[in-house]
Amino acid sequence: MSSHASTVDPKKAELWDTHHHSHDVISTRTLGYFLYLLSDGMLFATLFAAYGVLSYQHSYFGGPTPAEFVKPWYTFAQTIALFLSVLAYGFGMNALKHKNKSGLINGMLAAFVLGVVFLVLDIHDMSHLYSMGITLASSGGMSAFMVLTQVHATHIFFGLIWILVMIAQVMTKGFTEETVGRLLTLRMFWHLQAVIWVFVYIFVYLWGYIS
Amino acid sequence: MLVDLPGGWSPLLGRLAWSQIPYANPILAPLFVAVVIGAIIILGLITYYGKWTYLWKEWLTTVDHKKLGVMYIIIGLVMLFRGFIDGLMIRTQQVWAVGPHSSGVFGSLHGYLTPFHFGQVYSAHGLIMILLAATPLLVGFMNIIVPIQVGARDMAYPYLNALGLWITAAAAALIMISLFVGDFAHNGWFEYAPIFEMQYSPGVGVDYWMWTLQLLALGTTLGGINILATIIKMRAPGMTWGKLPIFVWASLASNVIALTSFPALQVALALVAADRYLGAHFFTAGMGGNLMLYTNLFWIWGHPEVYFVILPAFGMMSEIFPTFSEKPLFGYMTMVLASMAIAGVSWLVWLHHFFTMGAGPYVNTAFSVATMLVGIPTGVKVFNWAFTMYRGRLTFNAAMLWAIGALFLLLVGGLTGMMLAIPAINYMVHNSVFVVAHFHSMLLVIVYAVFGSVLYWFPKVFGFKLDEFWAKTMFWLFSAGTVLVFVPMYMLGFMGMTRRLEYVFNTAWQPYLDVMELGIVVYTLSVLAFIVLLYVSVRDHAKNRVGADAWGTSRSLEWLTHSPVPFYNFAVLPHVNERDELAWRREHGIDHVRPEHYDDIHMPNNTGVAIIIGALTFVLGFALTWRIWWLCIVALLAIIVLMIIRSFRGDPGYIITGAELQRMEEEAYRREAQIADSHHIHPVSGGVVGNAMAYQRNDSSK
Structure with a gap:
C-alpha cells in the first residue's frame, strides 16, 4: 500500500485542462440544495424523536391528549390541499420543459393558492385549539405536538413567500440559468414538505387519534 | 407574554437596563476599559493609515475562499486566546481557593471569583474552545485548502461561504458582548435540564448561550454544505475519488457529520427556546416534560461534533507526515475507510457521555461496545502515520514536531477514552477531572494539528515561512505546559476531584494544583512565544520567501500553484494523473511545465450583502436575548428582504481575459525566479521501504 504504482506515461500525460468544461451551475446548485434538504430532514427527524419521547400518557400530565381533539378528516383536507399544491407545481414544471412561461406561472399560482388553503386550515385549527385553552404550555406532550406541526407550517409559510418571489422573477427575467435553478430547488423543497407532512399526518394525527 | 419574566421589561429596550452593565465588577470593568482603549487604537490606526477602503474592498466584502479562510482562522485564534484566558482564570481560582483557610478577595469567600462568576467562566471556556476556537480554525483551513487541493478556482458557492463566515463572526461577537452587557450561562457549556429553565436561571445568560450556539450551528451547516458540494462538483479533471488528497477525504467525512448532526443541536436549542420564551414543557421537571430528552438530543449532536472537529485534524496530520517523511502516506485507502468509519460510528456512541443516566446494563453495554469500536479505525490511522514515518527521511521542523505531538496526545487521549468506554470505570470517574483531562488531551490533538498546519500552510497562503526557532520554542513551551497541567489533572481525577469546583475542599490536592498553575504559566509563555513568532516572521519575511513548492517534498495540488496563491488559484486548471499529483510530476521532472496558453476565466464579484446579513443576525441574536421584540x-424582515433583493440582482461575475491572465502569471513566475532555490531537491528512487519514491537532498554548495 505504501507504493502507488504509476500507470500514466509522464511524457504523454495531459497536465493542464485544455478542454472547455462548461461549469454546470444548475446541477451544482441543486446538489447543494439537496444537501441542505438532508439537514432539513434531520431537523424533522429530531423533532419526531422528541415527539416520540413526549407522547406517552404521562407526557400530557392529565391534560388534553391528541385523541381528545384531533379530527382526522379535517387534517385530511389539509393533506389534499398540500398534495394538489405539489401536483400543480409539477404541472408548472412540465410547462417549463416546453418553455411555456404562462403555463408555469399558472401552475405556480395554483400551487400558491392551495398552499394558502393548507396554511389557513392550519391556523384555523390552531386558533380553535387555543379557544379551547389548549396551547403548547398545556403539557410536555402538547409542546411536542404544537412545535412539530407548527415548524412544518413555518416551512410552508416560507415556501409560499418563495413561490411568490419565483413568480415575480420568472415574469421579469424569464427562464434564465438562475431562475430555472431556483425553480428546481423550490420544487425539491415543496416536495419534501409534502413528504414530511405524510409523516406528520400518520404519526401525529392518525396515531394521536387512535391512541 | 406566555412566560413570567423576573425583573423589568420595557417595549423599547426589552430586559436591557443600566443595572445589567457590570460597571462595579472589579475584573470586568477594567477589562472593558482596556477593550475600549484597544479598539480605539486599532480603529485609529486603520484611519491614520487610510486602510478603510482597502479593508472593505479586499476583506470585508470578499468572496475569495482563501481570504474568508484567513478571517475564519483569525476569529479562531482570537477566540482561542479568550478561551485560554478563561482557562487561566479557572486554574488560578482553583489553586487559590483550597481549604477553609484560603483567603478571598473581590467579594468571594475563597479565591477571587464568586461561584456565579466562576460558573460563567468555565461555561464560556468550554463553549468558546470547542465551537468558537476549534471549529472556526478547522473550517478556516478546510476553506483555504480544500478548493486548491481539488484544483478548483473557488468554493461551489462563494457568496454562501462569505455568509457562513459572517454568521460565525456574529456568534463570536454575541458571546464577547455577554462579558459587558448582562451575563453568560453559568451551568456549563452543554447545560442541564431543568436548571436552564426560566425559574432556575432567570437571567439572560442561558439566552446568550442559546443564540450564540444557534448562530454557530447555522454558520457551520452552511459551510458544511459548501465544502461537500465543492468536493463533489468542483474537482479538477482526472481527479477521481481514488486520487483525492487525504485532507479532502477527511474534510468530506467531517462535513457529512456536520451537515447531519448540527440540525439535532438546532432542534435541541429551539426546544429550550420554546421552554424559556413560550412556556413550553419539553424539559421541565413537571408538566410532562422529560429532563433526559435534552441531554440525549444535545449529545446526539455533541458526540458527532467531537469527530467533526477531530477528523480534519487527522487530515492535517496525514498531510504533514508524508511531506516531512518524504514518502507517500502509508495505507491511503485504509485511511479513507477509517475516516468514513469514524464518521459512521460517531452516531452510535452519544450515550457514553451519561452512562450514569441509568439506562440499564443492555443499553450501557451496547454504547460501551460502540465506543470501543471507534478505537479500531483510529488505531488504523495511528499505525498508518507510524508506518509513513517508518524508514522515511524525517525532517524535524516545527510543523512536524506539532504533528508528532498530536500523535502522542492522541495515544494518551485515545487510551484513556477506551478506559472511560467501560461503564464500570465510567461510573467511578464520571464528572471527575479525569474525564476533563481525557477530553482536553483529545482537543489538544486538534490544537497541535492546527498549529502544525499554521506552520505548514502559512507559506502557501502568505508566500513566506514562519520563523523556525520561535516556532520550536513555542512548541516546547506549549508541550511542557500540556504535561504540567494535564498529568496532575489525570491524577486528581483518580483521587476523586470533581470538575467545575470553585472551592477545593481537600488540602491534600494543593501540590497538584500548584503544578497545574505552573503549567498554565508555561502555557502563557508559549502564547507570548507565538506573538514573538508572528512578529519575527513578518519582520524577516523578505528573507523567508518561498516558491510554489515551499517545502520541496510536498505532494498535493495546492503546492503546484504560486505562493501566495493568486486570487484565481490556477490560471489553467490542472489535469490530474496521479494520487500525489505534484510528487508524481516532480518525480518525472515535469513539475515546472507551464500551460501553453491561457483562456478567459470567470470569477464571482465581491458583495457587501454577506457582511450586512451577518451584522443583522448579530442584531437578531442580541434582540432575542434581551427580548426586544x-x-x-x-x-x-431586513434579512429576508436583503436575501430577496440579492436573489433578484444575482451575480453576473466578471471575466479575466487570457491575455491579462498571462501577464499576471508571467509576473508571478518572474517573482518566483528571484527567490533563491534553497532546496535543491531531486528525485531519487529506492532507499525507502516498499520501493516508494523519496527525494534526495543534493546540497549544491558541497
Missing part, C-alpha cells in the same frame, strides 16, 4: 422583527 420590535428589533427582532426589524432584523428578521
